[in-house]
Amino acid sequence: MSDEDLLRVEDLHVAFSTRRGPVEALRGINLAVRPGETLGIVGESGSGKSVTAFAATRLLDRAGRITRGRILFRGQDIARASAEDVRALNGAAISMIFQNPRAALNPIRTVGLQIADALRAHEAMPTREARARALGLLKSVLIRDPEARLDAYPHELSGGMCQRVMIAMAIACEPALLIADEPTTGLDVTTQKTVMDLIARIITERGMAMILITHDLGLAARYCGRIAVMQDGLVVEEATPGALFSRPQHPYTARLVAASPTPTSTIADIVADRPRVAHAPCPAAVRHRPSPGTPPLLEVQGLTKRFGDAAAVDDVSFALKAGESLGLVGESGSGKSTTSRMICRLLDPSAGDILYDGEAIGGIPARAFHHSPHRRDIQIVFQDPNDSLNPRFSAYDCIAQPVRRLAGLRAEPLRARVLESAERAGLSSGLLDRFPHQLSGGQKARVGIARAIAVRPRLLVLDEPTAALDVSVQAVILDLLDTLRREDDLAFLFVSHDLNVVRMMCERTIVMQNGRVIEEGPSRALFESPRSAYTRELVAAIQHFAPDGAAGERGPQAASAA
Amino acid sequence: MSSIPVEGVGRAREGGAGGMLRHAVWMLRENPLTAVAASGAMALCLIALLAPWLAPYDPLASNVERALQPPSARHWAGTDQLGRDLLSRIIAATRLDLAIALSAVSLSFVVGAVIGAACGYAGGPLDRSVGRFVDVLMAFPLFVLAMAMVAALGNRVENIVIATALINLPFYIRFARAEVNVRRNAGWVEAARAGGESHLAIVLRYLLPNILPAMAVQISLNLGWAILNAAGLSFIGLGVRPPTPEWGILVAEGARFITTGKWWLVAFPGLALMMTVLCFNLLGDGLRDILDPRMRT
Numbered sequence: 001m002s003d004e005d006l007l008r009v010e011d012l013h014v015a016f017s018t019r020r021g022p023v024e025a026l027r028g029i030n031l032a033v034r035p036g037e038t039l040g041i042v043g044e045s046g047s048g049k050s051v052t053a054f055a056a057t058r059l060l061d062r063a064g065r066i067t068r069g070r071i072l073f074r075g076q077d078i079a080r081a082s083a084e085d086v087r088a089l090n091g092a093a094i095s096m097i098f099q100n101p102r103a104a105l106n107p108i109r110t111v112g113l114q115i116a117d118a119l120r121a122h123e124a125m126p127t128r129e130a131r132a133r134a135l136g137l138l139k140s141v142l143i144r145d146p147e148a149r150l151d152a153y154p155h156e157l158s159g160g161m162c163q164r165v166m167i168a169m170a171i172a173c174e175p176a177l178l179i180a181d182e183p184t185t186g187l188d189v190t191t192q193k194t195v196m197d198l199i200a201r202i203i204t205e206r207g208m209a210m211i212l213i214t215h216d217l218g219l220a221a222r223y224c225g226r227i228a229v230m231q232d233g234l235v236v237e238e239a240t241p242g243a244l245f246s247r248p249q250h251p252y253t254a255r256l257v258a259a260s261p262t263p264t265s266t267i268a269d270i271v272a273d274r275p276r277v278a279h280a281p282c283p284a285a286v287r288h289r290p291s292p293g294t295p296p297l298l299e300v301q302g303l304t305k306r307f308g309d310a311a312a313v314d315d316v317s318f319a320l321k322a323g324e325s326l327g328l329v330g331e332s333g334s335g336k337s338t339t340s341r342m343i344c345r346l347l348d349p350s351a352g353d354i355l356y357d358g359e360a361i362g363g364i365p366a367r368a369f370h371h372s373p374h375r376r377d378i379q380i381v382f383q384d385p386n387d388s389l390n391p392r393f394s395a396y397d398c399i400a401q402p403v404r405r406l407a408g409l410r411a412e413p414l415r416a417r418v419l420e421s422a423e424r425a426g427l428s429s430g431l432l433d434r435f436p437h438q439l440s441g442g443q444k445a446r447v448g449i450a451r452a453i454a455v456r457p458r459l460l461v462l463d464e465p466t467a468a469l470d471v472s473v474q475a476v477i478l479d480l481l482d483t484l485r486r487e488d489d490l491a492f493l494f495v496s497h498d499l500n501v502v503r504m505m506c507e508r509t510i511v512m513q514n515g516r517v518i519e520e521g522p523s524r525a526l527f528e529s530p531r532s533a534y535t536r537e538l539v540a541a542i543q544h545f546a547p548d549g550a551a552g553e554r555g556p557q558a559a560s561a562a
Numbered sequence: 563m564s565s566i567p568v569e570g571v572g573r574a575r576e577g578g579a580g581g582m583l584r585h586a587v588w589m590l591r592e593n594p595l596t597a598v599a600a601s602g603a604m605a606l607c608l609i610a611l612l613a614p615w616l617a618p619y620d621p622l623a624s625n626v627e628r629a630l631q632p633p634s635a636r637h638w639a640g641t642d643q644l645g646r647d648l649l650s651r652i653i654a655a656t657r658l659d660l661a662i663a664l665s666a667v668s669l670s671f672v673v674g675a676v677i678g679a680a681c682g683y684a685g686g687p688l689d690r691s692v693g694r695f696v697d698v699l700m701a702f703p704l705f706v707l708a709m710a711m712v713a714a715l716g717n718r719v720e721n722i723v724i725a726t727a728l729i730n731l732p733f734y735i736r737f738a739r740a741e742v743n744v745r746r747n748a749g750w751v752e753a754a755r756a757g758g759e760s761h762l763a764i765v766l767r768y769l770l771p772n773i774l775p776a777m778a779v780q781i782s783l784n785l786g787w788a789i790l791n792a793a794g795l796s797f798i799g800l801g802v803r804p805p806t807p808e809w810g811i812l813v814a815e816g817a818r819f820i821t822t823g824k825w826w827l828v829a830f831p832g833l834a835l836m837m838t839v840l841c842f843n844l845l846g847d848g849l850r851d852i853l854d855p856r857m858r859t
Contacts, residue, residue, distance in 0.1 A: 346752055370758045380756050388749030392771045402757030451753065 005072070006177055006209050007033045007056065007094075012069035012079070014048075014055050014233075025051045027233040028069065033177065038203065038210045040224030040241075042217060042256070044470035045441070047230040049213045053179045055079070056211075057096055058086045073177070092122040095170040097199075099182040101162035105154040111165045112138075112150035118169040137168040142198060159332075160191035164198070171202060178203060178210045184219070188331035189497060193541040196223055215471065217260045218542070221245060229253045259475035261500035263527070263542070267482045270475040270504075295358050297322040297491050298343065298459055303352035303362075305338050305515075312338045314515040315352070322458065325485060325492035327506035327523060329499060329538070335515035340461050340495045344380045345369040356459070376406035379457035383464040385444035389436040395422075395443075396432040399451045406455045417454055425450035426480055442473035449477070453484060460485075461493045466501065478505060499542055503527050511535050586852050596848025602841040610657040617650035621807045630819070633826055640826040642815065648826065651807040652834050658802065659809050659838070662719065663788040666726035671781055673727075674734020679765050679773070681735070682742030689739070696732045704729040708791060712800045722801050726791050730784055737780055741773040775853040782846035786839035793835055809835045 014026040026048045033039045043049045054060045056071055058078060071078040073089065081089070090096075098104045106114055115137055116130035125133070131150070138146035141164040154162055163183065170178055180199060184192040200223050203210050214220050220227050221241040228238040229250065237250040248254040259270050296319035305313040313335040320326050330336045341347040343354060345366050354362035356374055364372055379402075382388035389398050399418045403409050409417055419429055425446040436444055445465065452460055465481065466474040482505060485492055496502050502509055503523045511519040511526070511534065519532045530536045590597040609616060618638075625645035633640045639648035681689040699707075711725040745751060746769070754764050789809075795801035796810030804811050809831045816827025 341752075344756060346755055366755075367761070370755060370760060375756075375758045378756075380753075382749045382753060384749055388753050390750040390754070390768055390772070392768075401754070401759070405758035448753075451757070455757075 004034060005032045006035045006037075006074065007031075007211075008070075008072040009052070009056070010070045010072065012052070012055060012071060013067040014051055014060065014064055015067045016064045018063070024067075025064065025233055026055065029230070029233070029235045031228055031235065031238075033209050033211060035176065035209050036203075036207050037226070038200075038212060038224045040220035040227040041211060041213045041230060042215065042220045042227055043230035044215060044256075044472065046232070048233040049230050050181055051233075052230070053096065053181050053211065053213055056179065057090055057094055059090075059096075088122070091118060091175065092173040093175050094177045094179065095173070095175040097163070097166050097170050097178065097180040097183045099185050101166045101186075102154060102159060104166055105162055107154055110151050110153055111157070112152075115165065115169050115172060118172040122173050133172075134168075137172055138165070140171075140202065141165070141168045143168075158191075159187050160195060163187060163191075163195050167195075167199060167202065171206065171208075174206065176208060178208050179213070180210060181213045182215070183212070185214075185216075189499075189541040190331065190537055192219075199223075217245070217256065217471070229256065255472060259472040261475075261498070261504060263500065263503075265500070265504065267479050267504050271479040294321065296320055296355075297324075297357060298493075299353075299355040299358075300339075300343065301353040301355070303339065303342060303354065304350045305335070305342060305347070306350045311350075311515050313342070313349075316512070316515070316517055317352075318510055318517070318520065320459070320491050320493060322491055323485075323489040324508070325494060325506045327502035327509035328493060328495045328512065329497065329502050329509055330512035331497060331538075333514070334512040336495050336512050337463060338515075339512070340380070340463050340493060343459075343493060344378055344461050345372070345375075346380075370405075376402075376455040377458045378461065379452040379455060379459070380461040380463060381448050381452045381465045384468050385441055385448050386436070386468065388448050389444055391436055394433055394435055395427070395439065395447045398436070398447050399432075399454050402451060403454045418450075421450040421454035422446075424453065424484065426476070441469055442477065445469055445473070445477050446480075449480065449484070453488070453490075456488070457490070459491045459493065461495070463495045464497065465494075467496070467498070474501075481505070499527060499538060511538070589848065589852050593848055593851070595844055596851075599841050599844035599848060602837070603845050606656060606660060606838060606841065609653060610660045613653050613657045617647075617653045619647035619650040621646060621650040621654040622805055630824055632824075639830040640824075642812075642827055643819065648812070648830055651812060652809070652831055655807040655809050655812060655831070656834070656838075658719075658806065659789050659792060659835075662723055662726065662792045663785050666723045666788045666792070667730065667781055667784050669723065669727035670730035670734050670784075671777065674731050675738045675770060675773075675777060676765075678735040678738025679742045679769055682739040683746050683761070683765050683769060685743075685746075692735065693739075696735050699729075700732045705791065705794060708795060709798070709800050712795055717800065717803055719802060722792055722795055725795070726788050729791070730788065733780065733784070734777075737777065738773060741776055742769050745769060745772060775850050778849040778853050779846040782842050782849055786842035789835065789838055789842075 009029060009031040011028050011030060012026050013024065013028055015022040015024050029048070029052065031039065031052070041049045041052060051060070051064070054064070055066055056078065060066070066079045069079065073094065076085070078086065078089065105111065112131060112134045115134035116127070119125065119130050119133055135146055135150055138149055143149050143161055143164050149157065149161070154165075157165065183199065184195050187195060196219065199210070202208070212220060212224055224241060226238060227241055227244050228235045229244070229252065230236065231252045237244065237248065237253045239249070244253060245257055248257050261270055298320040300319070301317050303313055303316045304311060316335070316339055318326070328336045328339065338347065342349045345361065345364065348366045349362055352362065353360055356377065359374075361372065361374055369375055393401070396418060399421055400414055403414055403417050407417070418432070422429060422432060427443065427446045427450055431439065431443060436447070439447065449465070462481070466477050469477060478501065481492075484490065492506065494502060494505050506523050508521065509523045509526050510517055511532070513534050519526060519530065519535045526535065527539055530539055590600060623646065628637070628641050628645040629643055631637055631641045637647050637649065639652060642648055642651070677692060681692045708725040708729050711728065712721050715721040715724070742765075751764060751768060754768050759768070792801060793808070793810030793813070796808045797814045799814070801810055802808040804815070812831035813828055813835070816824070816831065819827050
């Protein structure tokens with residue numbers, strides 16, 4: 001709109017050539033970033049938000065091509081610049097932070113050398129000076145013990161530290177524009193917050209502009225001055241966070257805002273236009289009242305798992321009643337997944353008891369558990385729908401196989417059971433002939449759920465069932481799970497790092513850290529008034545946006561070292 | 563059912579057997595080299611099957627009057643020292659060579675894939691002991707090992723097949739082991755365990771079909787290699803015995819006359835051998851693309 005724009009994207013079209021002809025990933029988008037401004041680009045997978053970033057840095061892969069439009073950086077058209085000009089711009093004037101820092105770092109070079117490489121790519125300098133500058137950069141990204149980290153290899157650093165190294169490399173040549181593509185997606189919530197605070201602080205200090213690409217509305221609301229919402233290769237709405245969340249203009253934005261869990265939302269809230277009469281939203285805490293005196297469905301006593309000398313799970317005890325939903329919360333390395341795998345009997349505990357319906361099943365080795373009559377009672381829904389379906393089985397076979405094995409059904413009864421489960425999981429029967437790669441992420445998640453419920457289990461372990469899904473799909477899947485639980489009186493062990501989701505789905509929650517149970521209690525009380533310092537830290541780290549327009553506390557505070 | 567119609571939009575795709583065929587056709591059209599290799603392989607199989615009808619002369623009938631004639635309209639590839647038609651002998655040899663290669667490779671594939679997959683899945687002592695056995699086997703010069711086996715067991719076709727299969731075995735075991743090993747902790751394998759599948763079923767019904775595309779490449783490359791190996795054994799006199807037509811023997815017999823300028827005796831069997839091996843090597847890469855369901859969209 002004016003000459004003062006640092007980056008201006010005008011009517012940008014990008015097409016990818018596929019075997020079914022060209023596919024338009026961007027269909028004419030307009031964006032502008034002024035110096036020192038932070039623009040958020042929000043959208044779900046396939047919306048074209050990452051393609052926008054790759055086009056702006058000319059990093060599109062070979063199949064992708066800019067077919068129309070201009071990308072003006074300080075008046076220079078990047079879309080038409082020569083490869084040399086682009087190389088001079090990348091890193092020195094525009095730099096990127098990628099989603100997976102560990103994959104973006106060279107595993108066989110020390111981080112100090114890699115930062116020095118970034119420096120020397122645009123400016124010749126002696127080794128000693130490059131090393132000194134690299135050290136300075138590591139200090140500015142607040143890495144602990146920077147002198148020692150300079151000679152460390154990427155595998156010796158945590159995910160958060162790797163991302164700090166990436167940030168150091170990105171700011172090495174003092175670029176005017178930083179493009180951050182999902183910079184914190186793979187990180188734990190508490191690390192996410194410190195890393196984002198750090199990025200925000202650095203760009204403020206150095207007067208840099210930033211494009212923050214994310215699927216997380218809360219994150220965008222907190223760190224961006226303006227947010228552009230993308231859908232199917234178009235920018236459907238652009239506004240300040242406050243306006244966007246209180247008065248979304250476009251129906252897609254409205255749906256997206258509604259589907260994002262907030263500290264107060266219920267399952268009914270996030271599923272936008274579901275007929276509310278059918279399932280009156282009832283508060284999680286009063287939903288289930290088991291009669292006193294019934295023994296718990298699952299009881300875990302002193303469960304321990306050691307790998308070598310390190311205890312991944314250390315003396316964990318809890319109980320779960322029939323039809324109850326228990327949340328298991330913690331960051332990576334807290335032992336929550338290991339615990340859930342032991343309870344599913346896919347992994348053998350080192351010590352402790354697992355009692356199912358009063359019967360000790362912990363002693364049955366995991367490798368023989370498929371013979372146990374309880375195999376069908378305890379089922380699991382896996383985290384990554386892409387990885388949990390056999391690529392060589394059709395959706396029908398994925399669901400049918402456990403039914404054949406565990407329920408012993410054949411022929412017509414088998415078919416009826418598969419169709420019924422698929423229907424309950426919201427999977428239309430036309431999709432059952434497809435192979436996993438022909439299904440979308442949400443559809444694959446539904447196959448995974450249909451497979452788990454098809455054998456009519458009593459305990460369902462859900463290992464981050466929605467972590468890999470877009471927020472609107474997540475909302476629908478959560479609603480589905482909640483409905484299934486109520487209809488079948490299923491008990492849930494819901495493993496997640498997302499506190500908002502756990503609060504909505506579970507009556508009680510267990511917080512784990514370093515393999516131990518830190519805190520346990522009714523979900524609402526636990527999140528409203530956490531007793532332990534760690535839970536308080538977790539709760540504080542969730543990026544909130546309040547739908548009424550007050551977009552959390554605006555502006556980042558001083559970052560603290562991770 | 564869902565209120566948010568973002569998933570499953572515009573994803574209508576075909577699956578099943580029709581999709582497989584269409585995919586194969588598409589792949590062949592995109593990769594002309596694969597198409598050439600595939601038609602070559604098909605032609606070879608046809609020649610092998612129809613050899614007795616295709617050959618213009620009896621491959622064993624000698625005619626001393628017509629010995630050592632260069633290629634002509636009557637004898638396209640010339641004749642050998644006994645006046646046998648070389649083209650007929652090459653065609654007849656195709657059947658034997660392909661049969662040896664196919665049975666040797668099938669044998670080592672089936673045995674190797676099952677042993678390798680079992681090791682990769684189970685790990686532990688089984689994996690370690692089989693691994694060391696394979697290491698020992700691979701420490702031998704493989705061709706010398708095959709020679710020794712045929713020499714010890716006797717110059718028969720079955721023994722050539724067994725020897726060729728055995729020296730191929732380590733590669734299949736290692737390959738299957740590595741491919742299964744990276745998949746044994748995949749989500750869908752754990753899901754199969756949660757679905758009550760026995761270990762045998764997981765290896766046979768889940769893991770093996772998934773490593774098949776990668777192994778198809780190995781099989782195709784190996785076919786060429788097995789043919790070379792069988793021809794090599796015959797060449798040094800440890801394979802099929804004359805007068806049975808076999809490419810290796812044809813080359814060996816022709817080699818005696820090469821100094822006297824009777825080039826066709828070596829050139830044509832050698833060319834047949836080379837084209838066949840090249841054909842299977844080219845086919846290997848194409849096969850992987852066709853068999854991998856993820857390439858089929």
